[in-house]
Amino acid sequence: MSLKDQVIEDMKTAMRAKDSERLGTIRLLLAAAKQKEVDERVVLSNADMIAIVDKLIKQRKDSVEAFTKAQRMDLADKESAEIVVLQAYLPQRLNAQEVSAAVQAIVTSLGAKGPGDMGKVMAAVKAQLAGKADMAMVSKAVKIALAS
Template sequence: MTLKDQITEDMKNAMRAHDSERLGTIRLLLAACKQKEVDERIVLDDAAVIAIVDKLIKQRNDSVTAFTQAKRMDLADKEAAEIKVLQAYLPQRLSLEEVTAAVQAIVAQLGATGPGDMGKVMGAVKAQLAGKADMGQVSTAVKAALAG
């Protein structure tokens, strides 16, 4: 069963359980997937669905920050609840130590030496760790590896 099929099943289960908050978040995710398929005329694989989930979580995190600064805790709590629903569709994330080790291995493999190689390293790291790690952590680890 693909990740998209699992999300569709979860939507049906949320409908049956009359769980409107979960249902709304899942529908939003499926709409984003469908939009990507229509725009690019492709069928999404699991990696592409994970990338969409990552993007939606990042948007929600940005919203939580903005709502918290504006002292709108009701809206921040709603966004945080959506994040919890979306995180269920992500694979197990790598720890900071695992990310750092993987980045250092790729830097050594590519023979990268300084900040000028950042793009080359990020391209290789993104291909290897996409969906498995938070890209913010990855970027920090790459900067640290290239600086030292």
């Protein structure tokens, strides 16, 4: 079963359970997926769905940060709850050590040295680790690897 099919099934389950918060978040995800399908005239793969989920989670994290600064904890809590629902659709993420090891292997294989090679390394790392790791953590690991 594809990730999109799983999301649709979860939407039906949330409707039956009358879980309005979860249902709203799932509908947001499906709307974003449908928008991408219509805009690009493609059928989404699991990797595309994971990218959409990542994007929505990043937006929610930014919103939580902004709401917390504005002392709007009610809105921050709502966004945090949406993050929890969305994270259920992500595959198991690599931990910091695994990310660091993968980045170091790519840096070595490319022969990259110094911050000037950041773009080349990030392109290779993104191709290999997209959907498997938090890209902010990956970026930090690349900076550390290139600095040494």
